Amino acid sequence: MSSLSASLATALSGLAAEQGALEATSNNVANVNTPGYSREVPVFVTRDPVVIAPLTLGTGVDLQSIESIRDPILESQIQQESQTQGQLSALVSALSETQTTFSTSTGDIGTAISNLFDSVNQLSTSPADLSLRQNVLTAAGNVASAFNTAASNLTAQRTNLDASVQQSVSQINQLTSQIAQLNGQVSSLQNAGQDPGTLLDQRTQLIDQLSSLIDVSVIPTDNTITLTTASGTALVAGQQSFSLSTQLDASGVHHVFSQGSDITSSIVSGQLGGLIQARDQQIPAIQNQLDVLAAGLANSVNSVQAAGYDLNGTAGVNLFNTPPASGAGAAASLTLAITDPSLVAASSDGTSGSNGNAENLYALRNQSIIDGQTPSDYYSNVVFSVGNAASNASAEQSASNLVLQQLSDQRSSVSGVSLDEEAANLVRYQQAYAASAQIITSINSMLETVINMKSS
Amino acid sequence: MRVNPNPLPDLLSSVSQTQQQINQDLKDIASGQTINSPADDPAGAAMLVRNADQSAEADQFLRSASSLSGELQNADSALNSVITVLQRAISLGTEGANGTLNDADRAALAGEVQGIQSQLVNLANLSYQGSYVFAGTATSTAPYVVDSTSASGVRYVGNSVTNSATIGNHLTVKSNMPGSQLFSGDGTDMFQAIQDLVNNLQSGNNIDTAVNEVSQAYNHISAQRVFYGNSINQLNSQQTFLNDETTQLAQQQNTIAGTDLSKVISDLMTAQTSRQATLEAIGQTQQTNLFNYIK
Numbered sequence: 001m002s003s004l005s006a007s008l009a010t011a012l013s014g015l016a017a018e019q020g021a022l023e024a025t026s027n028n029v030a031n032v033n034t035p036g037y038s039r040e041v042p043v044f045v046t047r048d049p050v051v052i053a054p055l056t057l058g059t060g061v062d063l064q065s066i067e068s069i070r071d072p073i074l075e076s077q078i079q080q081e082s083q084t085q086g087q088l089s090a091l092v093s094a095l096s097e098t099q100t101t102f103s104t105s106t107g108d109i110g111t112a113i114s115n116l117f118d119s120v121n122q123l124s125t126s127p128a129d130l131s132l133r134q135n136v137l138t139a140a141g142n143v144a145s146a147f148n149t150a151a152s153n154l155t156a157q158r159t160n161l162d163a164s165v166q167q168s169v170s171q172i173n174q175l176t177s178q179i180a181q182l183n184g185q186v187s188s189l190q191n192a193g194q195d196p197g198t199l200l201d202q203r204t205q206l207i208d209q210l211s212s213l214i215d216v217s218v219i220p221t222d223n224t225i226t227l228t229t230a231s232g233t234a235l236v237a238g239q240q241s242f243s244l245s246t247q248l249d250a251s252g253v254h255h256v257f258s259q260g261s262d263i264t265s266s267i268v269s270g271q272l273g274g275l276i277q278a279r280d281q282q283i284p285a286i287q288n289q290l291d292v293l294a295a296g297l298a299n300s301v302n303s304v305q306a307a308g309y310d311l312n313g314t315a316g317v318n319l320f321n322t323p324p325a326s327g328a329g330a331a332a333s334l335t336l337a338i339t340d341p342s343l344v345a346a347s348s349d350g351t352s353g354s355n356g357n358a359e360n361l362y363a364l365r366n367q368s369i370i371d372g373q374t375p376s377d378y379y380s381n382v383v384f385s386v387g388n389a390a391s392n393a394s395a396e397q398s399a400s401n402l403v404l405q406q407l408s409d410q411r412s413s414v415s416g417v418s419l420d421e422e423a424a425n426l427v428r429y430q431q432a433y434a435a436s437a438q439i440i441t442s443i444n445s446m447l448e449t450v451i452n453m454k455s456s
Numbered sequence: 457m458r459v460n461p462n463p464l465p466d467l468l469s470s471v472s473q474t475q476q477q478i479n480q481d482l483k484d485i486a487s488g489q490t491i492n493s494p495a496d497d498p499a500g501a502a503m504l505v506r507n508a509d510q511s512a513e514a515d516q517f518l519r520s521a522s523s524l525s526g527e528l529q530n531a532d533s534a535l536n537s538v539i540t541v542l543q544r545a546i547s548l549g550t551e552g553a554n555g556t557l558n559d560a561d562r563a564a565l566a567g568e569v570q571g572i573q574s575q576l577v578n579l580a581n582l583s584y585q586g587s588y589v590f591a592g593t594a595t596s597t598a599p600y601v602v603d604s605t606s607a608s609g610v611r612y613v614g615n616s617v618t619n620s621a622t623i624g625n626h627l628t629v630k631s632n633m634p635g636s637q638l639f640s641g642d643g644t645d646m647f648q649a650i651q652d653l654v655n656n657l658q659s660g661n662n663i664d665t666a667v668n669e670v671s672q673a674y675n676h677i678s679a680q681r682v683f684y685g686n687s688i689n690q691l692n693s694q695q696t697f698l699n700d701e702t703t704q705l706a707q708q709q710n711t712i713a714g715t716d717l718s719k720v721i722s723d724l725m726t727a728q729t730s731r732q733a734t735l736e737a738i739g740q741t742q743q744t745n746l747f748n749y750i751k
Contacts, residue, residue, distance in 0.1 A: 099494045102501075110505045111512070118516035124621045125523040125631065128587050128595055353587055353595025355619045355631075362622055365513070376509040384502035387494025394495065405469055409460045418461030423746030 004450070006050075006057070008443050013060030014436035017044055018429045020063035025425050028417045036205035038068040038415035040197060068197040071414045075204055076218060078411060079211040081404045083269040086212035088397040090274025091282070094161060095390035098283060101153045102386045109290075110379045112146035113297070115139045117365040120358055123346055127355040128311060133341035140301075140319055144334040147294045151332035154287050161279040162253045166246050168213055168272045169256060172235075173243040175210045179203060179227065180241035187223040187238075210235075215269035231266035233258045253279060282389055287331070289382045295323040295330035296370040296378075304364065308345030308357025316345025316357070467738050474731040481724040484715045491713040500712045507712065511705045518698045521623045524631050525691045531589045532684035534582045535638075535677060538646075541579070542674040545572050545650060549667035552657045559660065566657035573650045577602060577610060580639050592634035593617040599635045600647070608648040612640050623694050629687050638680050639673075646673035 021042035031037040043066070047059040102108065119139040123132040182203045189196040207227070210216050215230040227236040234242045244263075246254040255264040256272070264280070267273045298320035305316035318337040323330035338344075348356025370378040460466075484490050494501040551557075552565045581598040582589045591599035591614030599614030616636045620628040639646045649669035656666040 096493075096495060103493045104501070104504055104508060110508060114509045114512035118512055121513075121516045121520050121622060122523070124619075125520045125527070126585060126587065127619070129585065347593070349593065349617060351593040351595070351615060351617065353591065353593035353619070353632075354617060355593075355621060359620065359622060359628075366625070376506055380502040380505035380509075383494050383505050384498045387496070387498030387501045390493075390495035391498055401469070405466060409463075409466060412462050412465075413458050413460040416461045418458075419745040419747060421461070423750055427750060 004443055004447055010060035011436045011439040017061045017063040018433040021429045024066045025422050029422050032417045036201050038070040038201050039417045040066045040068050043067050065195050069415050074411050078407045082208055082211040083215050085400045085404055086271035087269045087274035088393055088400055090271045091278055091393045092397050094278035095393055099386045099390045101150050102383045109146045112143040113375050116143050120362045124355040124358040127346040127358050128352045130341055133344045136344050137341050141336050147331040147334045154283055158279055158283050161275050165254055165275050169244050169246050172213050175206055176235045176241035179206050180236045180239050183224045184239040190223045213270045214272045233263050290331040291327045293370055293378055294334045295327040297375055298323050300364050300369040304361050305345045309347040309350040310345050311342035311352050313350040471734050474727045477727040481720050484720050488715050489713045490715050503712050507709050514698050514701045517623050521691045521695050527584050528684050528688050530584045534579050535681045538579050541572050541575050545569055546670050549653050553663040562657045566654050569654050580635050590635035608645055609651040610647045612636055629690055633683055644673050644676040649673045
């Protein structure tokens with residue numbers, strides 16, 4: 001036996017459910033442009049039927065929950081790719097700055113070395129000529145200052161990268177503490193049996209940001225998540241975040257520490273990974289090449305000088321101050337040892353008109369004096385490796401951009417708000433609401449009929 | 457399958473890619489170079505470094521060749537004067553050997569030869585840009601010093617060293633010839649011959665022998681002078697070669713890094729068209745959704 005009041009309750013459940021669904025639609029539309037927002041869908045379930053023999057009667061609908069639609073695997077892929085992208089974009093911006101030092105210009109190292117040998121060749125035609133000797137000294141001074149400038153550019157760049165490392169670490173700390181805080185809010189909502197939808201979106205958004213800074217692994221645990229770096233350093237465990245710190249090391253750059261241990265070399269991804277890679281590997285490698293070139297050139301020139309005689313017939317002295325024995329810092333410290341042009345040892349026998357030693361100096365141009373290569377070939381390889389590093393990083397960055405773009409498209413196709421869809425839903429909910437309301441009106445008139453029956 | 461409801465980020469990234477292409481094309485056109493930094497073409501940039509070094513070297517070889525050429529021509533023209541002067545000495549000597557002359561006539565001739573002697577000392581002490589050309593490598597002092605205690609009347613204070621200067625890859629040219637080889641070497645000594653001629657003119661004895669000595673010196677110097685002609689020729693042909701090389705290196709440089717204007721401009725046009733089309737598409741497709749139709 002059914003009752004009108006039961007039907008009324010069923011129709012009311014429809015009204016309430018459609019109204020709730022409308023909330024989801026209006027929230028979706030409101031957040032259509034919110035970054036990281038996942039669309040919500042209402043989950044309708046049929047209420048348990050009642051059995052009044054011989055009938056089984058439906059009792060209406062429940063809006064069980066409003067669920068955010070997201071794909072955790074896609075999200076973790078996006079986080080992975082964000083790490084790669086963060087690393088590459090830090091690397092690209094560092095390397096494209098580095099390579100400007102090696103663009104061909106009037107003051108670059110290659111041109112300065114060419115000019116030095118040119119001036120020696122000219123001196124060879126008239127070895128006693130003081131103005132030609134002065135030209136050699138000037139050209140050698142330009143070589144020294146070209147090396148000095150390049151070395152100081154690289155050092156300045158390392159210093160800037162070091163400052164960025166510190167900034168990056170403090171951004172990471174801010175994000176991890178925000179994530180830990182959200183973890184707390186999420187789990188208290190979940191414990192209360194509620195959907196933490198938008199909080200999860202916020203947390204995902206923060207993890208995305210964190211991923212672009214450092215290599216993050218997300219480990220879901222009961223009602224919460226744990227974040228570590230790829231090598232296992234804890235960043236967030238539930239409601240607790242572990243902040244990273246920086247400490248100046250002997251070489252003058254900051255190392256990254258977590259709870260007392262140095263994790264610098266284990267950070268390979270994210271912006272911080274890229275910054276560290278540029279600061280500790282790429283730029284030092286270039287500095288090292290410049291040092292090899294500067295020290296090799298200076299030592300070769302000095303030993304040829306020592307084998308000859310100056311304009312006064314005295315044995316030749318160093319043209320360049322002796323570079324450090326290890327070669328480290330040779331480019332930065334390269335300076336002329338002499339200022340008197342008569343001290344250029346052009347003579348091979350002590351007579352002022354001999355050009356034999358100037359010829360020997362000139363011959364260095366085509367001798368394999370730098371690591372088995374001529375100075376110009378060695379420098380051209382430096383230019384190649386700098387350019388190649390920058391161009392590879394930038395190609396990888398473009399590729400990573402594409403991947404990230406595709407992943408974001410996929411994410412958007414799963415979680416993005418479609419206004420067409422929302423409009424259609426709006427129509428559906430509106431019409432269902434109107435229909436339920438119509439049923440209530442009908443039941444109302446049926447009840448009136450019953451009531452009027454009694455009173456008449 | 458649900459499609460991505462928001463294609464805008466995709467479209468914008470494609471717009472920004474075309475914009476990047478446009479920027480690069482504009483840069484290439486403005487600079488005339490496709491390699492504006494090593495990353496634009498690492499291998500090309502490395503080739504440019506070597507090309508620049510080779511060009512600088514070739515330019516320098518041209519300058520050195522031209523300096524050497526100047527010096528050698530100067531020495532050669534001094535030798536030309538020496539030869540003219542020696543011819544005059546020979547004809548004076550031949551005149552003096554004529555038995556009809558008296559002592560006074562011969563003394564006059566001897567006086568003239570003495571004048572020639574000091575001319576020859578001056579010529580042998582030729583200095584070019586502050587260096588004595590015939591002094592070997594002892595170029596800071598005049599190689600011939602007048603010395604009455606010496607049998608030849610002069611003393612050679614230069615050395616016998618020669619210089620070679622590099623004017624090409626694996627190509628050197630000898631850039632001087634010492635006076636000891638030209639004027640006062642073993643066997644033929646120009647100054648001894650002239651001194652003998654003066655002495656014999658004054659004494660009236662063996663004038664023919666002295667004239668013969670001067671002739672030998674004349675022949676020797678004429679023969680040695682060929683060196684200068686050869687060196688100057690060598691320099692000239694090397695200069696021609698270097699000029700060709702410079703042109704080739706410039707062409708190579710242009711091939712490596714020069715902007716192919718017609719290609720870049722065509723790329724630029726394509727990029728601009730594509731950019732405009734994408735922008736128009738964005739403007740038109742994003743205007744409507746179902747909400748516009750619900751009344």
